[in-house]
Amino acid sequence: MLCTTDAQIKEDLIRELGHERLGEIEIEISVERYVVTLTGTVECVTDQLLIQDAAWRTEGVMDVINNLKVKSPASARTDAEIAQSVRQALEWDSLLPETNIRFTVTNGWVALEGTVNLSRERIGAERLVRRLASVRGVYNNIVVNPSEIKAENICDTIGEELKRRAELEAKSIQVLLKDGTVTLSGQVHSWEERCAIINAASRAPGVEAVKDGLAIKPYF
Template sequence: MKSDAQIKQDILDELVFEPNIDETQIGIIVEDGVVTLSGVVNDYHKKVLANKVAKRIVGVKAVAEDIEVKYGDDFKKTDKEIAKAAVNALEWNAAIPKEKIMVFVEDGYIYLSGKVVWDYERKAAKRVIQNLLGVKGVVNNIELIPDVQPDNIEEQIIKSLERSANLEANGIRVQVDGDTVQLKGRVHSLKERELAEKAAYKGLGVRLVQNDIVVQYSPEFV
């Protein structure tokens, strides 16, 4: 089993290979496979990237992120400027139904609300605005309201899991209750856990995915 010290070193080594992050700005604490990230960065994208780096390390069971974003005076933006930039970014992305999404900005934090049909639309809305200058964080409260009735969801999801080359589907169980899906079982990394949830949201009629999959490290997957 990987020690906490090994996990910490693996995260540090991975951060070194990220040209957009200064690894010396990121504090890392690991306890029983649970990683806590801290520090101060000058760009929200760096905060998101540090979180992604930690999640893809084998042995990490969960990530608690406490990184603060502070922009220099030359890069600060007012909430009004951020809101206008966010609306423009949404309008220029063809994958996002901009007329169904509302933007609210307070102290550099963007709050998204509204209703969309597909999970990829919800995720795309967050993705296109999180790199805007002046943004400190994004809270995605967009609801998923499918426009089709649930039908054979369990079968759809199981087949989607099996098609994923980066996912060991045998350890995952799928339970469906109407338009809600519950995932259970064990995987070997947080990345696999996220891939399973992404696959579940591909089911036609799925409104909510409850991801109860546990990350269990296995030496054979080093």
């Protein structure tokens, strides 16, 4: 039996959206019998997917109906202008090895390629580009140098996910990496948190499989 209410789900989703870097949005959220309905307009496909993913992450949600529409900007930038802003953003971010990252822009979609040393650099490049005006979406084909794929890099990926979700339990998660297989152990406080950690680990470059040894221990 679910312990949350429709009103609580809506409140939690609104709070979750506050953690996302979204453009200008005009949306309405309704929740009925644990089903979230999203209506309104967003600036780009990226925002549409971010909002949808946030709804699915909200505890208690059983289904999501995504009726969000992407509006066409009156003065969308050209691919050449987008490319210029992408290059500037990569050069200005001192944490990213911009010389190792290449990209192409097609109809507002940016494809990132190249190699980096850390998983967090791969994630950071995508997040940086997604925030740029007129970028409709990002294909992240950046790979982490195989010689640099380490358990601590996967911990970075998990830590970023928990930090974004306002969770502070990353230190309680142990990560063992062997031959591309990640084994997770430790305690989490909810099924939602467990799923977020497993998904974060599975998205880390170089990871081929994830073995779940996480135990759920509620706060109460």
